[in-house]
Amino acid sequence: MSDGAKTLFEKVWDRHVVAEEPDSPSVLYIDLHLIHEVTSPQAFTGLRNRGLTVRRPDRTLATMDHSTPTTPHHMPMEDALAAAQLKALEQNTGQYGITLYGLGDENQGIVHVIGPQLGLTQPGKTIVCGDSHTSTHGAFGALGFGIGTSEIEHVLATQTLLQRKPKTYEVRVDGQLRPGVSAKDIILYLISRIGIGGGTGHVFEYRGEAIESLGMEQRMTICNMSIEGGARAGMIAPDDTTFEYLAGRKHAPHGKEWERALADWRTLPTDPGAEFDTSFFINASELEPMITYGTNPGMGMPITGRIPRPEDMSPEQRGTLEKALEYMDLRPGESLLGKDINVVFIGSCTNSRISDLRLAAKMLEGRKKAPHVRLVVVPGSTAVKHQAEREGLDKVFKEAGAEWREAGCSMCIAMNGDQLEPGQYAVSTNNRNFEGRQGKGGRTFLASPVSAAAAAITGQVTDPRKLFERELAAV
Amino acid sequence: MEQFTQLTSRLMPIPTENVDTDQIIPARFLKVTDKEGLGKVCFCDWRYLDTVAKLSDADAARPNPDFVLNDERYAGAKIVLAGDNFGAGSSREHASWALMGTGIVAVISTSFADIFRSNALKNGLLPIIVSPETHHKLFEMVESDPNVEVTVDIENDTLRLPDGTTETFPIDNFSRKCLIQGVDQLGYLMGFKDQVEEFEKDHVVYGAPIE
Numbered sequence: 001m002s003d004g005a006k007t008l009f010e011k012v013w014d015r016h017v018v019a020e021e022p023d024s025p026s027v028l029y030i031d032l033h034l035i036h037e038v039t040s041p042q043a044f045t046g047l048r049n050r051g052l053t054v055r056r057p058d059r060t061l062a063t064m065d066h067s068t069p070t071t072p073h074h075m076p077m078e079d080a081l082a083a084a085q086l087k088a089l090e091q092n093t094g095q096y097g098i099t100l101y102g103l104g105d106e107n108q109g110i111v112h113v114i115g116p117q118l119g120l121t122q123p124g125k126t127i128v129c130g131d132s133h134t135s136t137h138g139a140f141g142a143l144g145f146g147i148g149t150s151e152i153e154h155v156l157a158t159q160t161l162l163q164r165k166p167k168t169y170e171v172r173v174d175g176q177l178r179p180g181v182s183a184k185d186i187i188l189y190l191i192s193r194i195g196i197g198g199g200t201g202h203v204f205e206y207r208g209e210a211i212e213s214l215g216m217e218q219r220m221t222i223c224n225m226s227i228e229g230g231a232r233a234g235m236i237a238p239d240d241t242t243f244e245y246l247a248g249r250k251h252a253p254h255g256k257e258w259e260r261a262l263a264d265w266r267t268l269p270t271d272p273g274a275e276f277d278t279s280f281f282i283n284a285s286e287l288e289p290m291i292t293y294g295t296n297p298g299m300g301m302p303i304t305g306r307i308p309r310p311e312d313m314s315p316e317q318r319g320t321l322e323k324a325l326e327y328m329d330l331r332p333g334e335s336l337l338g339k340d341i342n343v344v345f346i347g348s349c350t351n352s353r354i355s356d357l358r359l360a361a362k363m364l365e366g367r368k369k370a371p372h373v374r375l376v377v378v379p380g381s382t383a384v385k386h387q388a389e390r391e392g393l394d395k396v397f398k399e400a401g402a403e404w405r406e407a408g409c410s411m412c413i414a415m416n417g418d419q420l421e422p423g424q425y426a427v428s429t430n431n432r433n434f435e436g437r438q439g440k441g442g443r444t445f446l447a448s449p450v451s452a453a454a455a456a457i458t459g460q461v462t463d464p465r466k467l468f469e470r471e472l473a474a475v
Numbered sequence: 476m477e478q479f480t481q482l483t484s485r486l487m488p489i490p491t492e493n494v495d496t497d498q499i500i501p502a503r504f505l506k507v508t509d510k511e512g513l514g515k516v517c518f519c520d521w522r523y524l525d526t527v528a529k530l531s532d533a534d535a536a537r538p539n540p541d542f543v544l545n546d547e548r549y550a551g552a553k554i555v556l557a558g559d560n561f562g563a564g565s566s567r568e569h570a571s572w573a574l575m576g577t578g579i580v581a582v583i584s585t586s587f588a589d590i591f592r593s594n595a596l597k598n599g600l601l602p603i604i605v606s607p608e609t610h611h612k613l614f615e616m617v618e619s620d621p622n623v624e625v626t627v628d629i630e631n632d633t634l635r636l637p638d639g640t641t642e643t644f645p646i647d648n649f650s651r652k653c654l655i656q657g658v659d660q661l662g663y664l665m666g667f668k669d670q671v672e673e674f675e676k677d678h679v680v681y682g683a684p685i686e
Contacts, residue, residue, distance in 0.1 A: 018674045019667050023648040027667050031680050039567065041508035050661075055671075058684035067506055081506035081529075088508045099685050122681060132566040132590060148568035148594035150660070158664045160671055164647070166589075196493055197560035200589055230563070232589045253681040261681040296493050296563070316559065320492040413502045422526075434497040434564060436520050 005271035007168050008237050009203045012143045012268065016126045018160055025162040031125040033155045034111045035062040035098065037089040038415070039130030043152035044092040054096040055159045061120065062093045062100040065110045067415040070378055070405035073103040082416065096156075109381020109407045112136040112349040116220065117383055119249025123238035123265040128155060133349045133431065134233075135226040139219035140246070141238035141268050143203070146227065169202035169231060170276035173210040175285035179472040180465035182359075183218035184351060184429070184448035186210065186282065187225040188290035192300035194280060199231030202278065205270065206236050210284035216245040217353040224350045225431050228297040237269035289464055291336055292433050292446040294324035299433075303451060303463050307334045327435050328443050329423075336445065336461040341425040343374045344456040345438070346402075346449055348412035348430035352380030356429070356449045357388050361396040362475065363453035363468050369401035370459025376418065377402045378410040400456070414439045427455035480655050482580065483626040484553040486617045487543050494557055495564035496591060500573040502565075504530055513569055514576020518544055544577065548621040554603075555582045556613055561602075562591025571598045581627055583634070585610050596650050597660060603627065603634060603644045612636065629654050 006014070019027040033056075040062070047054070054060060067082040069075070077083040086102070093100040101107040107114055111129050115121040115137055123141035128134060130152045137144030147161065154161055173186055191198070204226050211219065219236050226234025243262060246252045253261045288302035299321070301307070307325070309332040310318040325332065346352070346360050357379060369375045377397045379385040385407050388394055394404045411418040412430035420426055420442025429452050433444035445461060450472070454464035465472065504516045507530070515533040522544050523536035538545040555561075555574070561584040562570065571594045574582070581601040592602045605613070616623050616637050623637035629651060633641045652658055 015678075019670050025647075025649055027664065027670070029671070029674055029678060038505050042510055042568075045509065046661075058686060059680065061685050066502075079506070085506050085508060119682060120685070125680070130566060132564065146566035146590055148566055148571075148590060148597065150568060150594065150597040154661050154664055157661060158667070158671065159675075160664055160667065162649075162660060162664060195560075196563050197586055197588070200560070200586060227564075227590075230560070230588065251682040251685070257681060264679075296495065298493075316492060319490065320558075323491065415502045415506060432495075432497070432564060434495045436501055437497050440501070440520055440526055 005274040007270045007274045007276060008141060008205055008235050008268055009143065009168055012124055012126065012141070013165060015124065025164045027160050028126060028163045030128050030155050030159055030161060031059060032115070032120055032127040033060045034115055034127065034129035034134070035060060035152070036066055036111050036129070036131065037064050037085045038066040039149050040092065040152055041085065041088045043149050043156060046153040047156055052157045054098060054156045057097040059159065060098045060156070062089060062098050063108055063111055063114055064089060064102050066409045066413055068103060068408040069416050070408050070410045070418055073406050079417065106382055106386070109383065110349045110352065110409055112224065113353060113380035113384065116140065116216070117249070117381060119246055119252035122246065122252065123242060124268050128161065132227045133224050135231070136220050136224040136349055138223040138226065138233050138235035139216060140242055141235060141265070143233055143235065145232040166232065167202045167277040169199055169204050170279040171204050171206045171282065172208040172279065173206060173282045173284050174208045175210055175283045176213065177210060177284045177287065179475065180450060180468065181287050181289055182448045182450060183214055183221040185287055185290045186284065187222045188292065188297065188300045188446060189282065189287055190280065191225065191229045191298045192290065194229055196228055196296050196298040197230040199226065199229040202231050204229070204231045204234035205276070206234060207270070211236055212239065215355060216241060217355040220353065221350055225297065228431055238265050289448060289451050291451065291461065292444070293328065293330060293336060294321065295327055295433060295435050297431065297433060297446060299324060300446070303447070303461070304337065305335070307332055307336070309333055337463060339425070339461045340459060341373065341427050341445070341455055341461060343376065343420055343424055343426040344452050345376050345378070345411045345426055345428040345430065346452050347376070347378030347380065347410050349380065349409070350431045351429035351449050352378060352384065354384050354387050357384070357393050358391070359475070360449040360453045361393040363450055363464070363471055364400040364456065365396050367400055367457050369456045373456055373459045375400065375402040375456045376405065376411060378405045379407050382407045411438050413437070427452050427461065479580065480630050481626065481628045482553065483624050485549065485551065485622060485624050486554050486556040486613065487549045487552040487579070488556045488614060488617050489543055490558050490614060492558035493560045493563050496562055496567050496570040497564055499562070499570040500567065503528065505567060505569055510572045512576070513573040517573035517577045518542065553578055553580045554625065554627070555579055556617060557582055557584045559585045560588060562588040564588070566590045568594040568598070571595045571600050575600055583613065596653065599654060601627065601629065601654065605634065605642060605644060609636065609642050
């Protein structure tokens, strides 16, 4: 490393170290703690049993997203267990003075959608949540990472965590994406190359021309799936795109404080000459739309590609591939193009923001879904839903034959009744294609919103570049 | 939390790579507000022939005889021998609670996903990283004789293999101390209260507080 040159990650990390004892992990200060109903109840019980309080309710925010219905939110809930969990969150946040954006609130939504939307996600912050996709917030140059329930309790009580400093991993994406290829395809490509354990013990920093030209919501899509590459966090240096997105949001600084913040944030990007522990290079110009064929996000290929053959793999990987193809009922060497599908899901913390919905709507406008396909569109937050409705996107989706639902995690985690039937195939914009992830026996092809829209129309896995040639030229 | 410093056990082989936490405990069982009873739905969709919709349905479900948790030969084994990159995916600590609910106290693999590893250690579930060679050897040994045993010695970071050889495994001093002495990590963190207060005086967080 040249003369104290630091990476973005190192700068953010160093700003938050409260204490470093020999032979122990660092005590790291947390600026923002996001909470939802599923991973927090046992943490509050722990707090209560010890008679502790929440140290910084003003730096803690709760919402309901994982187990919530996407049918109208004012209706009584059918699922008694989920209802009890939501009730527990209301009681816990009420008792400890934590702000809760519950069902029916304009600010309710998927934790990783509402943090940025409210301006709470800012460059240089440490952000945690009991959810592995907290890596999303790294798109702003924050250090965001998922934690377990024990750690939720630690943050509630102390606003700190015991953490070992991860290593740095540069993902450099040069060149420019071609029409029909998106941020989702960049991250699916990365994971297909390095595998789902490739980033273990590291924090990614995405940089390069292709990353710089992405909007904030596309950057969030990439950082969101860092965890699918094994990295607990993924970051992007803040720049004018970041600042424009943040300006004027509810919890963003204003006036003189904004000027101070801006000057501070401009010091965060990785210094020239700073070194990374690992690097990986991608030429965006060569990428194609990606799709997964297997049962983890690393089992991906260009949409025009063919499923690998077990005999071409190492003995360890062979077993994994054979098991995955058995579950997916697919054959080695097969192309997925033309494969009949049953469901298309557009949503999740990866691809449910307004720009994702605008893009999908543009592709679907004036078209109808294939008769046999169930098309489910779930906005990431209530505010995104309302924004989409103001723009008339809901009408486009409904006219195309889609179900236009309330905000939440929905079919990404399939806790709320939105799920695949056994044996069904889905083209899905979410982040995980694990066995049973979208419902027991369900089979998931991960893809971008544009590829998902194409599949909805034809009822088959389809190369969006052909179907949407006209629309994509206009994007 | 039950602590151990040394443990001898047979192995429960799960040779699948990248076992994700959705397999260890499917999301539909996360609609709980405590940690109890999750053991019976650990590996639920691999373990039962019937679809178990709710925790309370697990007792009546027909076991899948092909899955290792239902295999008499491995009954009572406290250590899982798993494929590479165990615990990928979701941050759900329920995965550790579910594994421990079945009596598992350690998992051996060549690598672990970061969040799973961190959660496991906080619950006294020991992730043991071994070399690919040892990993391979252990699978061969348990395949030829399901009764072979290994001994884990946390104080000395060693794993004694069935053939009598020992291998050291990486574990940091802090985690070792926590496991052996049952150090309460939250209690440890609470000890930094003054430093946190001092830190907060100069630490800037921009924008309006959440209220």
